Amino acid sequence: MACREIASVDWEPRIVAFLCNWCSYAGADLAGVSRFQYPPSIRIIRVPCSGCISPNMILDALKAGADGVLVSGCHPGDCHYISGNLYARRRFALFKNFLEFIGIEPGRVNFSWVSASEGGQFADVVKEVTGLVKALGPQKRLVKGIGG
Amino acid sequence: MSHTNAEITEGIRAKAAELLSSGEVAVFLGFIEGSIPMTLRPFVARRPEDAERFVWNSFCVMNLANYLPSLLKSLEPPRGLRDPVPAGPLPKVGVVATGCWSRNIVVQMQERQVDRKRLVILGVSSRGMVDRKKVMAMTGGREIFKVEEGEHTLKISGSDYGLEIDRWSVVRDNCKSCVHPDPVIFDYKIGPDSNRKADDRFAQIEVIEAMTVDERWAWFKNEIASCIRCYACRNACPLCYCPTCFVDDSRPQWVGKSIDPTDTALFHILRAFHCAGRCTDCGACESACPMGIKMRLFTKKLEKDVFELFGVEAGLDPLIQPPLVTYRPDDPQGFVIIKEKNKA
Ligand code: SF4
Ligand code: SF4
Ligand code: SF4
Numbered sequence: 001m002a003c004r005e006i007a008s009v010d011w012e013p014r015i016v017a018f019l020c021n022w023c024s025y026a027g028a029d030l031a032g033v034s035r036f037q038y039p040p041s042i043r044i045i046r047v048p049c050s051g052c053i054s055p056n057m058i059l060d061a062l063k064a065g066a067d068g069v070l071v072s073g074c075h076p077g078d079c080h081y082i083s084g085n086l087y088a089r090r091r092f093a094l095f096k097n098f099l100e101f102i103g104i105e106p107g108r109v110n111f112s113w114v115s116a117s118e119g120g121q122f123a124d125v126v127k128e129v130t131g132l133v134k135a136l137g138p139q140k141r142l143v144k145g146i147g148g
Numbered sequence: 149m150s151h152t153n154a155e156i157t158e159g160i161r162a163k164a165a166e167l168l169s170s171g172e173v174a175v176f177l178g179f180i181e182g183s184i185p186m187t188l189r190p191f192v193a194r195r196p197e198d199a200e201r202f203v204w205n206s207f208c209v210m211n212l213a214n215y216l217p218s219l220l221k222s223l224e225p226p227r228g229l230r231d232p233v234p235a236g237p238l239p240k241v242g243v244v245a246t247g248c249w250s251r252n253i254v255v256q257m258q259e260r261q262v263d264r265k266r267l268v269i270l271g272v273s274s275r276g277m278v279d280r281k282k283v284m285a286m287t288g289g290r291e292i293f294k295v296e297e298g299e300h301t302l303k304i305s306g307s308d309y310g311l312e313i314d315r316w317s318v319v320r321d322n323c324k325s326c327v328h329p330d331p332v333i334f335d336y337k338i339g340p341d342s343n344r345k346a347d348d349r350f351a352q353i354e355v356i357e358a359m360t361v362d363e364r365w366a367w368f369k370n371e372i373a374s375c376i377r378c379y380a381c382r383n384a385c386p387l388c389y390c391p392t393c394f395v396d397d398s399r400p401q402w403v404g405k406s407i408d409p410t411d412t413a414l415f416h417i418l419r420a421f422h423c424a425g426r427c428t429d430c431g432a433c434e435s436a437c438p439m440g441i442k443m444r445l446f447t448k449k450l451e452k453d454v455f456e457l458f459g460v461e462a463g464l465d466p467l468i469q470p471p472l473v474t475y476r477p478d479d480p481q482g483f484v485i486i487k488e489k490n491k492a
Contacts, residue, residue, distance in 0.1 A: 055417070055418060055421050056394060056402045056418060059402070059414050059417060059418065060400065060402060063410055063414060076477065076481070077477075083475060086475035086477070086479070087472070087473070087474075087475055089475065089479055089481055089484070090457075090458065090471065090472055090475055090479055091472060092483070092484075093453075093457055093479070093480060093481070093483055094421070094424050094425075094450060094453050094454065094457070094472075095421060096483050097449075097453050097483075098417070098420070098421060098424075098446075098449060098450060098453070099417070100361065100364075101356065101357065101364060101446075101449045102364060102365065102368040102413075102417065102446070103361055103362065103363075103364035103365025103366070103367070103368050103369075104361075104365070105361055106361070110485055111483060111484045111485065112484055112485040112486065112487075113484060113486060114487075118487075121487040121488075124487040125485055125487055128485060128487075129485070141365060141413075142410055142413060142414070143410065144404070144408060144410040144411065145408070145410070
């Protein structure tokens with residue numbers, strides 16, 4: 001932690017991004033193929049569907065020291081499994097509110113819909129999320145060992 | 149004993165004895181006196197004469213629905229994993245249920261944990277249960293030998309003192325904010341309807357919502373700081389029936405075994421979230437906690453949001469799906485980052 005604070009001048013957040021295989025992961029791929037620039041802050045974890053992301057996984061990333069989390073899936077109506085993202089939407093609406101209720105800063109945990117054809121939007125989402133997390137500084141509240 | 153409690157106690161004893169002697173139920177689940185004041189024991193009566201021991205008063209704080217799934221299973225003939233369900237009706241369980249417990253039974257029906265056909269529910273409208281810790285705080289730390297309940301008072305006595313307090317002043321927070329004190333499903337009903345309805349059910353939550361994010365974090369950290377991770381809150385909850393709880397998972401180990409503040413925080417976040425859309429605010433978790441942690445506030449926030457975002461309350465209707473296993477196409481999604489179409 002100490003070294004992270006010393007390096008705070010040019011501190012870059014580390015953001016864990018859970019991307020759905022069918023839309024957002026392909027969107028990220030397209031962003032790369034199309035050479036859209038976006039900050040090198042995200043670490044991508046490819047998942048079958050946004051509906052399979054449980055709060056356990058988001059918290060696990062924060063516990064391991066992630067400064068932020070992004071979960072991204074297909075737009076409503078486009079889910080490869082028809083409705084996984086619609087279940088996820090209910091779950092995340094509650095979870096995001098709940099995290100904020102117990103004092104996790106808004107902007108730490110983010111959700112978006114990005115389709116396979118939206119390479120540009122993917123880059124924009126990453127820019128926005130990076131900006132939000134950067135403004136908050138390093139995440140310390142739920143990191144195991146330095147929690148608080 | 150207050151008149152209402154005496155009436156309900158009589159009613160439970162009579163009905164339980166009747167059901168047991170006619171053989172309609174194999175066992176009947178209620179409360180009997182515990183070994184120390186203000187602590188009742190859940191009790192499974194198996195013979196009609198056991199029914200005489202049942203009591204009803206303001207200290208029936210544990211949620212009887214909690215015992216139903218395993219009690220029902222214990223009455224089935226033992227069978228292997230792939231053996232068929234035995235033909236013919238299985239033995240029934242009789243159970244006392246207030247508003248919140250009956251709603252937990254509904255949730256258990258929705259989640260296929262209990263079979264309504266195997267339950268005989270004895271409904272009781274509750275007057276609100278008393279928080280033992282609030283009573284103890286009023287004696288200035290002196291030991292309590294005896295608590296007698298009147299219609300609106302509690303008479304507390306110890307070796308060298310006697311005290312009379314207003315019952316409502318020590319009623320649990322969840323009962324004070326309760327909007328469904330009458331059972332929602334039952335086969336028989338004992339005692340009068342309560343017709344009570346709190347008008348500021350989410351007041352406690354609104355106080356916290358009004359704080360800044362840093363204040364909320366300070367509140368949360370402070371609230372759970374003394375948690376000893378005994379899991380009494382989980383064990384008291386009728387919604388916790390997973391064969392392996394997430395706290396016991398080792399690969400991945402979501403929550404460490406220590407009382408590291410992060411592990412404790414994750415335990416509370418995940419425990420509360422597991423109850424989202426299912427918690428009936430029965431307060432059993434808080435009543436069971438030896439450290440006086442107000443973890444009900446976490447589930448109450450989720451209850452408020454489920455109500456405001458999706459318009460549903462847990463356990464009111466056995467025929468609908470719990471809110472998190474369904475969706476509407478037009479569910480709110482203001483929290484999702486959606487970028488304008490890139491003109492590329
Ligand atoms: S929460 Fe409501 S129904 Fe449950 S014990 Fe309290 S007053 Fe009764
Ligand atoms: S009952 Fe209390 S001390 Fe025990 S795990 Fe739950 S909150 Fe912690
Ligand atoms: S979480 Fe607590 S208040 Fe909610 S149903 Fe479980 S025991 Fe009752």
